[in-house]
Amino acid sequence: MKIINSNNEYGLLAKLFHWVTFIVLIAQIPFGFYLVGLEFSDERIELENIHIIIGISVLYLTIFRLIWKFLNPNPTSSANAFKGQIFIAKANHFLLYISILLITSSGVLKKLYMGEELNFFLFKFGFKETNFKLADTFYQIHIYSNYLLISLIVLHIVAVIVHHIIFKDKILKKIT
C-alpha cells in the first residue's frame, strides 16, 4: 500500500490520520461531557489535564493532516448519483475539519483567557492578562462546535451507509 494518495484511493498516511482521529474523537467527546459533570476535586483536575493533552494532540494531528492533504492528490469521487452530491460530500468534509479546529482552538483560548499556562509539548505558553468574559465566550464556542461536530459525524456515517446500501459503490474501500 502506498503512503501517498492515488487518484482513486487514500494513501496509508491519510488513512492513518482518518482512523486515529476517529478513535480519539469517539473517546474525547463523551469524555468532555463526563468531565463537566464532575464535582471539583484533584481527580477532576487530573482528568481535565488529560482532556487538554488529548485535545492539543488532535489540534496538531489535524494541522499535519491538512498539510498532508494539500500536498497530495485528492481521490476522485466514485459516484455521482444526484446533482450536487460531490458538493455535499466536500462541504461535509470541509465542515468536519472546521469544527475540529474550532473545538480545539476554542478550548485552548478558554484556558489561556482564564490565565492558565498550557503545555504545547514543544513549548509552554500563557497570556499575561486574564479576560473571563472572553474565556466564557470561547467555552460557549467549545460546546456548540462539539454539537456541530456530532451532527456532521452522524451525517458522514449515514452517507457512507447510503453509499453502500443504495448506490452500492463501496466507498469505504477508498479509506480502509
Ligand code: HEM
Ligand atoms: C470522528 C469521526 C469521523 C471524522 C471526523 C471523519 C472525517 C472525515 C474527513 C474529514 C474526510 C475527508 C478526507 C479528505 O479528503 O480530506 C473523511 C472521509 C471519509 N470517511 Fe470519515 N470521518 C469519521 C468517521 C468515519 C466513519 C466511522 C466512517 C465509516 C463508516 C468514515 C468513512 C469515510 C469515507 C468512506 C471517506 C471517503 C469519502 C470520499 O472520499 O468521498 N468516516 N472522513
Ligand code: HEM
Ligand atoms: C477535539 C478535541 C476536543 C473535544 C472533542 C472536546 C470536547 C469537549 C466536550 C464535549 C466538553 C463538555 C462541554 C459541555 O457540555 O460543557 C468539553 C469540556 C472542556 N474542554 Fe474540551 N474538547 C476538546 C479539546 C479541548 C482542548 C484542546 C482544551 C483546552 C486546551 C479543552 C478544554 C476543555 C475544558 C477545560 C472543559 C471543561 C470546562 C469546565 O467544566 O470548566 N478541550 N470538551
